[in-house]
Structures are given as structure tokens and as C-alpha cells.
Amino acid sequence: MLELVHISKNYNPGSVNELCLFKDFNFKVNDGDFVSVVGSNGSGKTSMLNIICGSIDVDGGKILINGQDISRQKDFVRQRRIGRVYQDPSKGTCPAMTILENMSLAENKGKPYNLGRGVNKARIEGYREMLRPLNLGLEDKMGVQVGSLSGGQRQALALLMATMTPIDFLILDEHTAALDPKTAEIIMELTDRVVKEKGVTTIMVTHNLRYAVEYGNRLIMMHEGNVILDKAGEEKRTVNTEEIMGIFNRISVECGN
Numbered sequence: 658m659l660e661l662v663h664i665s666k667n668y669n670p671g672s673v674n675e676l677c678l679f680k681d682f683n684f685k686v687n688d689g690d691f692v693s694v695v696g697s698n699g700s701g702k703t704s705m706l707n708i709i710c711g712s713i714d715v716d717g718g719k720i721l722i723n724g725q726d727i728s729r730q731k732d733f734v735r736q737r738r739i740g741r742v743y744q745d746p747s748k749g750t751c752p753a754m755t756i757l758e759n760m761s762l763a764e765n766k767g768k769p770y771n772l773g774r775g776v777n778k779a780r781i782e783g784y785r786e787m788l789r790p791l792n793l794g795l796e797d798k799m800g801v802q803v804g805s806l807s808g809g810q811r812q813a814l815a816l817l818m819a820t821m822t823p824i825d826f827l828i829l830d831e832h833t834a835a836l837d838p839k840t841a842e843i844i845m846e847l848t849d850r851v852v853k854e855k856g857v858t859t860i861m862v863t864h865n866l867r868y869a870v871e872y873g874n875r876l877i878m879m880h881e882g883n884v885i886l887d888k889a890g891e892e893k894r895t896v897n898t899e900e901i902m903g904i905f906n907r908i909s910v911e912c913g914n
Contacts, residue, residue, distance in 0.1 A: 659686040659826060659858070664708065664718035666882075678704055679882045682718070686826075690889075691852055691859045691873035695866060695901065697908065700879040702862045706828050709860070711735045722825065737766065740819030740857075742812070744831040749815035752804030756795060756814065759803055760784045763818035787817060791847060809840035813847055820851055827852065829861035833868070841865075845872060866898045866905075876901075880908055 664682040669675050678701050686692055696702050707713045709720065711732030720728045727735060743749055750759050761776045785796040791813050795806075803811060812832060820827060829848065833841035849872055852859050863869050869876050876893050878886035878901070886904060888896050 658688055658721075658723055659709065660684070660719075660721040661705070661708070662719045662721060664720075665716045666704065666708065666713070667716055670716075677882075679708075679715075682882060684884060686858060686860060688858055689856060690875050692861065692875045692877060693869035693873045694860060694862045694877055694879060695864070695869045695905075696879035697905070699881075701882040702879055703830060705879070706741075706830055706860065706862060709735075709826070710739055710741060710828060738825040739828060740822075740824045740826070741828040741830065742815050742819050742832040744834045746808040746811040746815065746835060747804075749819065750803045750811055753802060755800050755802055756788075756806075757781060757784065757799040759814065759818060760787075760821070763821045766822045787821075788814075790850075791817070793843075807840075809836055809843060812836060812840075812844050816844070816847060816851060820855055820857065824857060827857045827859040829859065829863075831862050831864060834864060848872070866901045870896055870898050870901065878904060 661682060661684040664679045664684075665677075666679040666682075667675060667677050682701075684705070694702050694705070704713065708715055711727075711730060711734075715728060718728070719726050722738065741749070751762070754762075758776055761780070764780070781799060784799065788796040793810050793813055795810060795814060798806075803814065806814070812835075816832070832848070833844050836844060845868055848861070851857075859873070861868075861873065874893060875889040876886070876896060877884050877888075885908075886901075
């Protein structure tokens with residue numbers, strides 16, 4: 658279980674640009690949840706992910722995983738338990754390295770680094786078997802540099818790499834936003850399959866309201882650092898895109914946009 662307890666976060670404190678994004682913010686994710694997170698720009702979606710992953714520090718409150726306070730834990734330590742896929746397909750992979758080299762690095766995540774070969778050639782066939790279900794032809798490109806792949810191929814590889822080792826949480830930070838519609842559909846179908854097969858607790862930030870409605874067992878909407886809508890289980894299954902869009906539009910009018 659992941660819990661954010663009484664979180665506070667101020668940006669640019671003491672300056673004319675000071676912004677209090679979170680004040681006494683509380684949020685809980687149960688084991689096995691697949692949570693879709695929507696909200697307008699500046700609502701706190703990505704900042705929440707960065708707080709969970711340790712990319713930014715909090716000013717107050719606690720971050721708990723199964724009751725253990727990780728608030729002061731370094732981000733690279735948290736990454737042993739957290740897999741993250743970013744909006745930019747160039748992140749999460751090493752473009753100058755081959756698919757084989759990237760997957761070898763991903764498989765070594767969290768393990769001690771000693772002097773030895775970074776690439777385990779004995780695992781090549783195993784990697785091919787992981788890539789084959791993607792139906793993107795990557796299993797035949799093990800020696801190809803990742804930087805030469807399409808955005809969709811790189812994002813599929815990044816998703817696979819993020820879940821190659823045992824993790825507690827999968828963080829998806831608008832991971833389809835930079836893709837064309839057809840490729841985005843492929844990545845979302847792959848995401849759903851990976852999450853279900855591995856049973857990994859997942860938080861997905863997205864601007865695609867249809868994806869938020871169709872995928873996952875829980876949907877939340879954020880606004881100005883607060884959760885203003887939280888639908889889970891059967892209640893979430895009755896939500897439709899028009900309803901979520903209506904809430905968006907109402908907030909937009911209230912904010913003068």
C-alpha cells in the first residue's frame with residue numbers, strides 16, 4: 658500500500674512566485690490498484706508522481722510504502738521498487754545502446770555492480786521471447802541502437818524494461834502523449850496486458866479522458882493540489898467520458914478560462 662500523508666509542498670518559497678501546490682494532501686493507493694489520474698495543467702498530477710518517486714522533496718508529511726516511511730529516501734533507492742515510464746520516449750532507454758544492451762541494464766536493476774560483462778548473451782533468447790508478444794518486430798533487432806527506433810517502439814521497450822525486475826509500483830507519466838493515435842492505442846493495450854499479467858500496482862497520469870475511463874479500476878481527478886473526484890470499482894465502471902469532460906468544463910469556467 659502506498660500512502661501520502663499530510664503532504665505539503667511549496668515552490669519558490671519566499672519569492673513573488675511562491676506557490677503552495679499541496680497543503681495537507683492525503684492520498685492512498687491499495688495493492689493491485691490501477692489508478693488513472695486526470696486534471697488540468699498545474700493541478701499537481703506530475704508533481705505527485707515526482708514526490709512518490711523522490712524526484713522532488715516535500716516540505717512536510719510522509720510517504721509510506723506498506724507502513725515504511727520513505728520520505729527521506731533517495732530517488733535512486735526508491736527506483737529499486739518503482740518502475741517509471743515517461744512522456745518522452747527518449748527517456749527510460751539509452752539511445753546510443755542496442756536493444757540487447759538496454760535490456761541487460763534493465764535486468765540488472767537493483768543488483769550490485771561488480772567488474773564483469775554488462776551484457777549477458779546467454780539471455781538473448783529470453784529477451785526475444787519477452788519482445789515477441791509486442792508484435793513490433795523488436796525481437797529481430799537486438800543489435801539495433803534504440804535511438805533509431807520509432808517513438809512507439811521505444812515506448813514499448815521502455816514499458817517492458819520498467820517491469821523486467823520485481824517492482825512494487827509502476828508509474829506512467831503521460832506515456833502515450835507524444836505518440837500518434839494508432840501507436841498510442843497499441844501502447845495502452847500493451848500497458849493493460851503488462852499490468853494484469855504482473856499484477857503490479859499502477860498510477861497512470863493521462864490527458865486522454867477515454868483512456869482514464871476505459872483502463873484501470875480507479876479514476877481520480879485533481880485540481881489545485883486536491884483530489885476532487887475519486888471513483889473506484891463498480892462506481893468507476895459507470896463513469897463515462899462525457900461526465901468527466903463536463904467536470905473539466907465546469908472547473909474551466911469557474912477558473913475564468
